[in-house]
Amino acid sequence: MNIAVVGGGAVGLSTALALVRRDASVTVFERDALGSGASGRAAGLCYDAFADDxxxxVAADALARYRDxxxxxxxxxVWVARDGSDATAVREQIxxxxxxGVAVEALTPVALGDRYPALDTSGIEAAGLARDAGVLDPDAVVATLAEEARADGATIETGTPVSLSSPTTVETPAETRTFDAVVVAAGPETKPLVADVGVSLALKAYRAQALVTDPVDAALPSFYDATREFYWRPxxxxxxxxxxxxxxxxxxxxSAADAxxxxxSLDxxxxxxxxxxxxxxxWAGLCTATPDGAPLAGHVADGLWVATGWQGHGLMRAPAMGDYLAAAVLDRQNxxxxxxxxxxxxxxxxxSETFAALDDPTRDWDG
Known part of the structure; x- marks a missing residue:
């Protein structure tokens, strides 16, 4: 099959790589530079600590692929809670x-403080520790996925904005090309792109902010405070x-962070x-949300597929979801x-659903 992938972030490149490794002919179209959207602004947290099976x-699959x-x-x-309802939720999650079978353990505040003396554990009621978690360098992820995809035969065109004149027809400033299938993985731009061919998506954008501190003299884990709703990672x-x-x-x-x-955050x-x-x-970046917090990843019209709505977890899930999508497009098992x-x-x-992008109580703005 001759397949177009629209979007040169982690999900689009993962999908392209999985497609070419299944012998498809693949062209990736990216309107700017690779990783110039959400992938390049991601925090890079990566873990399998999910209570839902x-x-x-999905997370375990993604982690294994990133390790490979x-x-x-x-x-x-480490994630913590400071009041009764949040603490109950953390214990239930663990x-x-x-x-x-996720490698997590519950920690008392005393045990947490013993393990990480730089943490102030006063006020913490419940804590969990995911041992197999890690971090990613978003730029390295994008560069490696692109390098692997090109090495296996994919064509990647950057600086190439596109529109769709049919579910399988891609228009660039220079030409019009028809493919056997098109996968749109363009973050918030996915919605207007597919709207041009009559597909309506339940998708909203939200702006998430992050900063990097100057050097700190402390041994700390990646950390999420469910009560105060903030996170950090070394x-x-x-x-x-x-x-x-x-x-x-x-x-x-x-894209500039608010003062x-x-x-x-420093406080x-x-x-x-x-x-x-x-x-x-x-800095700040755009993430995408859906009414139920789960992504939109699949077939929407004859020959047209989408991959968006990651709720901040796109980079974390990219290699697993890219392989899943590639198999689905080619009608193979995964x-x-x-x-x-x-x-x-x-x-x-x-x-046509009306919803607020930030209503999902299980959200983590950290992918």
Whole structure:
């Protein structure tokens, strides 16, 4: 098959790589540089700590593929709660993860403090530790996936904006080309692209912010505070810190972080550690959300497929979901084919749904 992939982020490149390794002819179209969208602004957290068995299976598959590509850096992941309802949720999550065979353990605040003395555990009621978690370098992920895809025969065209004049017809500034199938993995731009051929998606964009501190002198894990709703991950000798998500118009937003976000995030790090870091750099990026928090990944019209709505977990899930999509496009089996189709079917909504992008209580703005 001759297949176009629209979008040169981690999901699009993972899909392209999986397609060419199944002997498809693949052209990737990216309007800017590879990884210039959500992938390049991702935090790079990567873990399998999900209580849902399907989510855990997808994450485990993705982690294994990242390890095979030598892109995965082990880094324990801790998540905590500071009040009764959040603490109950954390304990239930840990129990569910353990039933799924995920390598997690519950920690008392005392045990957490003993393991990570730089953490201030006062006020923490429940904590979990995911031992097999890690971190990714988003730029290295994009570069490696592109290199592997090109080596196996994919053509990658950057600086090439496209539109669709039919589900399988791609128009660039220079030409019109017809393919056997088209996969659109273009983040928020997926919605207007497929709308041109009569496909409506239940998709909204939100803006998420992050910063990198100056160097800190402390041994810390990756960390998520479910009550205060912020996270960090070690990045070299510094911390990458994030929160501050809010719904935006994807045609009218800024990639510069808000000053209030920077101040609030540094204050939260100080409250959780007694460290007093400064911000080295900060930014914002666009993520996509769906009404139920699960992605839209599948067939939407004759020859047309989409992959979007990752709720901040696109980079984390990319190699697993790319392989799943490639198998689906080519009508072949994949280890996830038994469980995923109904969960991620993009036609489970009609596209007219009214919802708030940030309503999902299970969200993590950290992928």
């Amino acid at each position: 399907v989510d855990a299976a 590509l030598d892109l995965f850096e082990p880094q324990p992941y 129990a569910g993860m353990q039933r799924n 990045k070299g000798d510094a911390l990458l810190v994030g929160d501050g998500a809010h719904e935006v118009d994807p045609t009218d937003w800024t 209030e976000f920077v101040t609030r 939260r790090v100080g409250q959780a550690t007694a460290l007093t870091p400064a911000s080295d750099r900060a 280890p996830l084919s038994e469980h995923l189709p109904d969960r991620v079917d993009p036609t489970r909504f009609d596209g």
